[in-house]
Amino acid sequence: MLDLKLIRQKPDWAKTKLAARGIKGEEIDELLEYDAKRREVIMETEQLKAKRNEVSAAIATMKRNKENADEQISAMREVGQEISDLDKRLAELDDQVNYILVRLPNFPDDSVPVSLDEKDAREERKWSTPRQFDFTPKAHFEIGEALGILDFERAAKAAGSRFVYYRGAGARLERAVYNFFLDEHAKEGYEEMITPYLVNNDSMFGTGQFPKFTEDVYTIINEEDPLTLIPTAEVPLVNYYRGEIIPTEQLPINFTALSPAFRSEAGSAGRDTRGLIRMHQFNKVEMVKFTKPEESWNELEKLTHDAEDLLQKLGLPYHVITLASGDASFTSAKTYDLEVWLPAQDRYREISSCSNCTDFQARRAQIRYRDENGKPQYVHTLNGSGLAVGRAVAAILENYQNEDGSVTIPDVLVPYMGGQTVIEKA
DSSP: OOOHHHHHHOHHHHHHHHHTTTOOHHHHHHHHHHHHHHHHHHHHHHHHHHHHHHHHHHHHHHHHTTOOOHHHHHHHHHHHHHHHHHHHHHHHHHHHHHHHHTTSOOOOOTTSOOOSOGGGOEEEEEESOOOOOSSOOOOHHHHHHHHTSEEHHHHHHHTOSSOOEEOTHHHHHHHHHHHHHHHHHHHTTOEEEOOOSEEEHHHHHHTTOTTTTGGGSEEEOOSSSOEEEOSSTHHHHHGGGTTOEEOGGGOSEEEEEEEEEEOOOTTOTTSSOSSSSSOSEEEEEEEEEEEOGGGHHHHHHHHHHHHHHHHHHHTOOEEEEEOOTTTSOTTOSEEEEEEEEETTTTEEEEEEEEEEOTTHHHHHHTOEEEOTTSOEEEOEEEEEEEEEHHHHHHHHHHHTBOTTSOEEOOGGGTGGGTTOOEEOOO
16 A cells, blocks of 8 residues: 555655556545545544533533533533534545555556556566477477376366366476475575465455455455455465564565465456466465565565576576566566566466565555664565466476477476476376
8 A cells, every 4th residue: 555645745756656557647636635635624623622622621620610511511512513523524534535545556666667558568688598499389288188287178177267187297297396496495595384275355455456356366255254265375475464563683584385376367358268377276386575675675686586596497498577667566666577488379478476565565464663763664575476386387398398299307307206307198
């Protein structure tokens, strides 16, 4: 959530920043109008309460002196009603302010390309040269189906489209990939977590999914305790410290977790309908950091390096781009996307997003630390996929495929595959 005080102090700056995210200036004007009325009501209420306290003291004195205070008591009843009416008005204005405020995205960092078009992302670097095949490379889903390790048809029968069964060596490859990721993150100082896969509305609000993106998730409707299947382990990991003040000496804190991710993929009809790229359920290894504000930009570079390191050890070509302001996630001030090379598509596809959310999530989730003066301050939160497991499997199948339809296992995964070096049709 944005700092309302900052918007109030620098409205033109805020409008310019948010225009880069597709927010119209009229929304900021409306927010500030409600905020001004709200502050007027607060001031009027405080004046009336001060008057009531003053007169109440006078009434007490009059009663002690056995003087008639009926007129003053009657006047105070009217003041009490005015205060009650103003409190109701204040609650309405609070709702109007918050309705707009919680739907505004984070301010983009100055280093982010300003554009509402995703094509204006800036390439930062490339790693490795895509393999030149002496045969026409197949798509990962064709390879997986031919080898009998991916079954989309039976998954559709069991659950619907955009689901998959992994079988045999396919299931073991998926497991090898995420165990490799977790082990590598542990070496870099991340604490491994196993999180809840269902979270409450406060958790979804804290990380910015609610209220704006309720259609993108699967929620179990329960009137007393609605729960949502997590779209990423970022949600339970960030909310681990919701409502707490983290001891300063513990920062930075690095978490990693494997979890399934559940996404409705609303609005993606017709896109990536085959294969592992856009699923309703997929495994993902997530990285989350809690840092002091002055350390968060260096930590973003470390976070991105940790994701890149996995791709390099797998020998998968990729490039790193900085997303344009209008394409970054709702909570992000700056996002690096890692896109891995998929030979069958002859293009790079996203496999990780590494973001600095600055204090945006911390304000929503009330996660703080104490500065050198002992004053509570909001931490900065960062998150990144390390990596999306299904997309990593897809990239391995395509980049390591052989002309006879078999797939060579990347060297770093062979120990996780029990020594198996090639997946062949049984």
